[in-house]
Structures are given as C-alpha cells and as structure tokens.
Amino acid sequence: MTIKQKRLALILGGLGVIAAAIALVLTAFNQNLVFFFTPSQITSKEAPTGRVFRLGGMVEAGSVKRDGVNVSFRVTDTAQTVAVAYSGILPDLFKEGKGVVAQGTLGDDGVFRAKEVLAKHDENYMPPEAATAVERATKAREMAAKTLKQ
Amino acid sequence: MARTEQQSNDKFAGRWFWRYASPAAFYPLAGKIENVCWVLACLLTLVGLYVGFFVAPTDATQGEVYRVIFIHVPAAWMAMVIYLAMAFWAGTGLVLGTRLSFMMSHALAPTGAIMAVVALWTGALWGRPTWGTYWVWDARITSTLILFFLYVGYMALAAAFDDKKKGDRASALIALVGAINVPIIYFSVKWWTTLHQGSSVRPGSSSMATTMLWAMLIMTFAFWAYCVAAAMHRLRTQIIERESGSAWLREAVK
Numbered sequence: 001m002t003i004k005q006k007r008l009a010l011i012l013g014g015l016g017v018i019a020a021a022i023a024l025v026l027t028a029f030n031q032n033l034v035f036f037f038t039p040s041q042i043t044s045k046e047a048p049t050g051r052v053f054r055l056g057g058m059v060e061a062g063s064v065k066r067d068g069v070n071v072s073f074r075v076t077d078t079a080q081t082v083a084v085a086y087s088g089i090l091p092d093l094f095k096e097g098k099g100v101v102a103q104g105t106l107g108d109d110g111v112f113r114a115k116e117v118l119a120k121h122d123e124n125y126m127p128p129e130a131a132t133a134v135e136r137a138t139k140a141r142e143m144a145a146k147t148l149k150q
Numbered sequence: 151m152a153r154t155e156q157q158s159n160d161k162f163a164g165r166w167f168w169r170y171a172s173p174a175a176f177y178p179l180a181g182k183i184e185n186v187c188w189v190l191a192c193l194l195t196l197v198g199l200y201v202g203f204f205v206a207p208t209d210a211t212q213g214e215v216y217r218v219i220f221i222h223v224p225a226a227w228m229a230m231v232i233y234l235a236m237a238f239w240a241g242t243g244l245v246l247g248t249r250l251s252f253m254m255s256h257a258l259a260p261t262g263a264i265m266a267v268v269a270l271w272t273g274a275l276w277g278r279p280t281w282g283t284y285w286v287w288d289a290r291i292t293s294t295l296i297l298f299f300l301y302v303g304y305m306a307l308a309a310a311f312d313d314k315k316k317g318d319r320a321s322a323l324i325a326l327v328g329a330i331n332v333p334i335i336y337f338s339v340k341w342w343t344t345l346h347q348g349s350s351v352r353p354g355s356s357s358m359a360t361t362m363l364w365a366m367l368i369m370t371f372a373f374w375a376y377c378v379a380a381a382m383h384r385l386r387t388q389i390i391e392r393e394s395g396s397a398w399l400r401e402a403v404k
Contacts (some may be wrong), residue, residue, distance in 0.1 A: 004245055004247075007245045008245045011241055011245065012242060015326060015327070015329075015330070018327055019330050020164075022274055026334070027289060033289050033341075033342045034342055034343050035286070035288040035289065035342065035345055036343050036345075037342045037343075038343075040376070043280075045372060054227075056343060084180070090282075091281060091282030092279060092280070092281070092282075093211060093212065093280050093281070094282075098211070101345055116283075117282065118281045118282045118286070118345060119280060119282055120281070120345055120347070121211070121212065121279055121280050122346050122347055122348075123347045123348045123350040124350070124358075125209050125216060125219070125357070125358040125359060125362050126209065126210050126358045126359045127207030127208060127209070127210060128207075128208065128210045128288045129207075130359060131210030134270075
C-alpha cells in the first residue's frame with residue numbers, strides 16, 4: 001500500500017467507525033427523537049405518563065367543538081383516537097381532517113390537555129382547483145363505497 | 151508496443167487531472183467559471199422568481215405563504231450539498247496532500263453556512279403562519295441547526311491555527327465527521343415523527359403542482375450557479391492569499 005492508499009483507508013475506516021457509533025446512539029435515543037406520539041401509541045401505553053409530551057395525528061372530521069376559547073376535538077391515526085381539550089388560539093391551518101401536533105399531558109380520564117396546538121402541514125402542494133377536485137373524487141369514492149355496502 | 155502506448159495514454163489522462171490541481175493552472179479557469187455562473191445565477195433567479203410569484207398558483211391550504219419554498223428548499227438543498235462537497239475536498243486534501251483541495255473546501259464553507267442560515271430563517275418565517283410557531287426542536291430542524299454549527303466550527307478551527315497546514319488538517323476532520331449529519335438531515339422526516347413535513351420531491355416523483363415544481367427547480371439551478379460563482383470567487387482570493395510570494399501570481403494579476 002502506498003502512503004496515499006493508507007491515508008484513504010484510515011479516513012474511510014475512521015468514518016465507518018464514527019458512523020456506526022452515531023447509528024447506535026440514534027437507535028438508543030430513538031424514543032427522544034420522536035417529536036410526537038400517535039393515538040395508537042398512547043392507547044398501547046407507549047407514551048409517557050405524568051409528564052409533558054406531544055400528540056400527533058389528524059383532527060377527526062366533525063369532532064371540533066368550540067366554546068369561546070375552549071376547544072375540544074379528537075385526534076385520530078385512523079386506528080385509534082384521543083380526545084383533546086385546549087383553550088387558546090388555534091393556528092390558521094388547523095382544520096378537520098388535517099394534521100395536528102398538540103403538546104400537553106394525558107389526564108387520568110384519558111383526555112389530553114393541550115398547552116400548545118400546532119398545525120402539521122403535509123407534503124402536498126396544489127392549487128385550490130386541484131384540491132377541490134381531489135376532495136370531490138374522495139367524496140364520490142366514499143359515496144360509491146356506501147352504496148355498495150347497502 | 152501497444153502496452154507502452156496505453157501507458158502513455160494513462161499518463162496523459164493523469165497529467166490532465168493533475169494540471170488543474172495546481173493553483174496556477176486553476177486560477178484562470180476558476181475566473182472563467184465564476185463569470186459564467188454569475189450570469190447564469192442572475193438570469194435563472196429572474197426567471198425562477200417570475201415563475202414562482204406570477205405563474206405558479208396559490209396553494210390550496212397555505213395560501214400565498216407557501217411561496218417561501220422557492221427560496222427555502224433550494225437553500226436547504228445547497229446547505230447539504232455544499233457540506234458534502236466541502237467534506238469531499240477536505241478528504242481529498244488529506245489523502246493526496248493537494249493544496250488546492252483544502253482551498254476549495256475553505257472556499258465552500260461560508261456559502262454553505264449562509265445557505266443553512268437562509269434555510270432556517272425562511273423556515274421560521276414560514277412556520278409561524280402555518281404551524282403556529284417559529285421554532286420547534288424536531289429532528290429535521292435540529293439537525294439543520296447542527297449543520298450550521300458544523301460550518302461555523304469548521305471555519306473557526308481552520309482559522310485558529312497560525313500554521314495554515316495544521317488548520318487545513320484539523321478542520322478537514324470536522325468536515326469529514328460532520329458529513330454523517332447530512333444523511334441524517336435528509337432522512338430525518340422518514341426515520342422519526344417530525345413536525346416538518348416529508349419530502350415533496352423525491353427521485354422520480356413529486357407531490358407538487360407542475361408550475362410550482364418548475365419554479366422551485368429553476369430556483370435550485372439559480373442557487374447552484376450562485377454557490378459555484380461565490381465559491382470560485384473565494385477560491386481565487388484564497389489562491390492569491392496563499393500563493394502571494396509566487397512568480398506566476400505576480401504575472402497573473404499584473
């Protein structure tokens with residue numbers, strides 16, 4: 001091996017070792033790198049109790065009830081749902097059927113008391129006409145499914 | 151006979167590569183690349199911003215504020231790409247001991263740091279109206295902040311030594327080790343739950359309206375051109391600074 005090849009091997013070997021170490025650290029801290037817990041994780045008691053954590057999912061359609069600044073809604077990941085109580089101003093993008101991340105604690109009664117509510121945007125960027133078309137197609141599909149069930 | 155011909159060909163190819171590894175040979179070429187890229191950067195920015203602001207439609211859920219992606223996404227991409235390029239040249243410098251490689255990685259660092267700041271800043275300005283907050287400590291945003299700190303650390307360490315060669319080698323290690331952060335940034339939205347949305351543009355597919363995507367891609371090329379131009383300019387300054395005693399330079403800048 002020439003000196004250059006030796007140096008290259010040393011650098012690549014060193015990087016490999018460091019990459020492996022970082023991979024191990026990231027795997028070990030996986031729980032803490034999770035920004036939010038899903039309703040399914042909360043139902044299966046994976047979420048921490050007695051301390052502040054974040055709950056993420058979709059705002060269940062038709063679940064938002066407003067009473068002045070007090071808002072209650074349900075967050076779903078399509079498998080499980082968790083009820084959320086919050087008092088304060090909601091972000092503009094907060095909408096039924098859209099993503100949401102709430103920070104707070106889980107009460108003994110199973111209601112998540114949020115101190116902060118953030119809207120989570122998805123990776124889709126489209127003009128309003130396209131969004132309306134998508135919505136219409138989804139509705140038509142749901143109608144068809146209902147009709148077939150009857 | 152055929153063999154010697156082959157050998158001489160290899161030697162010639164090698165010579166071509168090595169010729170531009172010399173600061174004296176690359177200095178004028180860098181100047182040409184710089185000029186071409188400044189022109190490209192200006193033209194592409196004009197076209198990209200025009201398409202982005204006047205042709206691309208409003209987003210269905212975010213309204214007009216989504217238009218920040220025409221700056222935010224190219225800047226974030228460049229911040230990652232430049233770090234990898236910086237690490238590549240730092241590694242090349244360590245292995246081959248070529249002077250120009252280190253100068254190249256030093257020339258890239260400030261532009262990369264600027265790109266990281268622009269990505270974080272525009273992201274914060276977008277986050278406030280859409281998410282409801284300027285800043286959260288999720289994996290994507292935190293790892294991008296670490297990327298910025300790596301750039302700053304690299305530049306600080308390179309400047310900390312009186313002996314430039316020592317600075318080159320020490321900072322090259324930060325560049326190489328920090329490169330591991332780049333795939334972490336890229337895949338963070340896939341590996342963990344984050345507030346930051348997933349990638350809209352992936353190799354082979356995109357979940358964006360076509361004109362929006364076009365505007366973003368044109369802006370990406372504009373950012374590429376700007377970054378190359380800025381890096382070449384800084385590289386020429388580096389060459390002048392480091393080779394200040396040499397005869398060719400006195401000849402070149404006369």
